[in-house]
Every structure is written in C-alpha cells, then in structure tokens.
C-alpha cells in the first residue's frame with residue numbers, strides 16, 4: 288500500500304463546457320507523482336496541484352527517450368458512479384514496458400491505487416455528458432542529468448487526467464485507412480509490443496503521408512517482409528473474412544491492446560471463431576475484398592473503443608469494406624463494450640471497478 292500524501296489546490300480551475308471537450312485539451316486540478324531513486328526504490332507518492340515540471344536539460348528522457356506511458360479512462364454512469372475498466376491490465380502492461388526499457392517496475396497494486404487516488408481526488412472532473420470520459424495518462428520519465436547512454440538512476444512516475452469529449456461527435460462512422468508499404472512501425476526484437484513515446488515519434492512520417500493522401504490512419508505491415516497486417520495507428524485491427532474474425536498475433540511487434548483482449552473474449556463468448564495466432568497477409572485481405580468475403584474491418588483501442596473501417600488503400604488499389612457501412616459485429620462490440628464501461632448494461636465479465 289502506498290502512503291499517498293495529498294496537497295489540494297487552493298485555486299480550483301473552472302470546469303470546461305462538457306459539450307466542447309475535444310481530446311487532450313483540458314487537465315484536472317491535480318496530478319499524481321512518485322519518484323524513483325537508485326538504492327531507495329519508488330518513494331514519495333503524492334497528489335499535488337497540477338503544475339508544470341522542471342527538469343535539467345540533460346535529463347536523459349530528452350536525449351535517449353527512456354519513457355513509458357499508458358492510456359485508460361474513468362467513466363461516469365447515468366446514476367453518477369465512476370468506473371474504471373480493467374486497470375490491472377494497464378498496470379501489467381506498464382510493467383512489461385518498463386522491463387523492456389530498463390525502467391524499474393511499479394507493483395500492479397501500487398499503480399491501481401495511484402490511479403484510483405487521483406480519480407477520487409478529481410472525481411468532479413469525470414464528465415457526465417453521453418460518451419464523455421476522464422482520460423488518464425500515466426507515464427514514467429528518466430530524470431537523471433547525464434549524457435552517457437545507460438539506464439537512468441532516477442525516474443518520475445506521473446499520472447495526469449484530461450476530461451475528454453465523445454470520440455464520435457456525429458455518431459460512429461467508418462474511416463479510410465492507408466496501408467503503409469514504405470515506413471515500418473516495429474521489427475522483431477524491437478519495441479513494438481510496448482507503449483513508449485519513441486514508437487510514436489517513428490510513426491509520424493507515415494501518418495503525415497496518409498493524411499496528405501486523405502486517409503485518417505495508417506495500417507502498418509510487418510517490418511521484415513511488409514506482407515502481414517499488424518495494427519492501425521494507436522489501435523489493433525480486426526478483419527472478418529468469410530465468417531472468421533482475425534487479428535494479428537501479439538508476438539513482439541504488435542501492442543497487446545486491452546480493448547483487443549476484451550473483444551477476443553467477447554467474440555469467443557458469443558460463439559465466433561477468432562484467429563489471433565496466425566498472421567494475415569495483406570494480399571489475402573485485398574483478395575477477400577475482391578471476392579466479396581471481406582465482411583468487416585475495425586480498429587480497437589481505449590480512445591475510440593471500436594472504429595469501423597470503410598476503406599483500405601494498398602499499393603494504389605482500393606478495397607471498400609461492407610459498402611462503407613458499420614458491420615453488425617463491429618456495432619455489437621461497440622455497444623457491448625461501451626455499455627459495460629458506462630454502466631448501461633450489467634458487467635457480466637467483471638471488468639469494471641468503482642471509484643468512491
């Protein structure tokens with residue numbers, strides 16, 4: 288158990304208009320902070336007024352990108368309760384990120400306690416308009432001032448919270464995806480399976496290129512042969528082909544999404560055949576589009592929950608999915624997951640926990 292010291296703000300901020308929140312624009316009154324010092328371990332857990340951080344310009348995070356992050360949400364139910372969705376899964380994933388980046392791990396129970404404490408403190412900031420949420424961003428940075436390459440001997444773990452608007456302001460609608468065949472996101476032995484800022488820095492060029500061509504996201508192929516589908520931007524990607532639902536296996540180059548995991552569990556419970564062990568060639572996806580067996584394509588991630596894909600472009604060829612309409616499995620997953628998260632349907636899976 289962490290002994291969290293709480294210092295409350297003397298100057299609470301005005302709450303933003305809940306119908307115009309957007310994403311990642313506003314931040315709550317408080318933040319959680321915990322320090323790591325070699326020889327001492329993680330220490331000084333505290334909640335403080337939200338404030339800028341001051342670091343030495345030689346802090347190693349700026350030079351060698353020793354940084355990890357997580358993304359999760361707190362949801363307000365119609366009767367005013369606040370729920371978290373599988374926070375222990377985020378805690379476990381942060382541990383695997385830390386392991387890969389030589390950052391000391393944070394115990395699962397401490398992570399969950401810290402998240403719960405911050406949400407408790409800023410509970411009034413969890414918005415109540417339909418489909419809004421409090422987005423939570425836990426992250427760790429290497430703070431030692433040192434210009435040699437090695438693991439830092441000091442770190443700071445911080446959680447900030449941002450009230451966020453409905454992802455689909457005009458209702459869920461399919462997106463157009465550009466299949467990237469030049470840049471790669473991840474290679475075997477690399478960092479594709481963890482959440483670190485560096486992965487995103489390396490993905491920007493592909494994203495900019497896709498935007499210029501009128502596509503909202505990139506579908507990444509495997510980094511070795513550029514042959515197999517991996518994932519989309521900050522989402523995992525599912526393909527329903529001839530009745531079977533397929534998604535890339537998490538074998539080192541694909542981020543193990545908690546939404547992905549939850550979709551697989553729900554789909555299997557509903558009796559669908561799910562193949563998340565075999566790699567899927569992009570050529571098979573394009574061929575399925577041609578012969579009419581590409582039934583549905585959707586992305587999964589905390590931000591959008593489920594994002595239907597209406598079009599894929601690969602090497603100049605265009606595949607339209609389900610007549611650019613959201614498919615029935617896509618819709619059912621969206622309704623079920625958001626139903627559980629916002630407490631609209633019973634949580635038979637035991638995935639949510641309430642924050643008092």
Ligand SMILES: *Cc1c(COP(=O)(O)O)cnc(C)c1O
Pocket residue numbers: 358482518520521522523542543544545546547587588589590
């Ligand atoms: C965070 C993330 C996802 C989605 O993970 P969730 O736990 O479902 O939010 C997928 N791909 C990448 C690259 C990510 O960073």
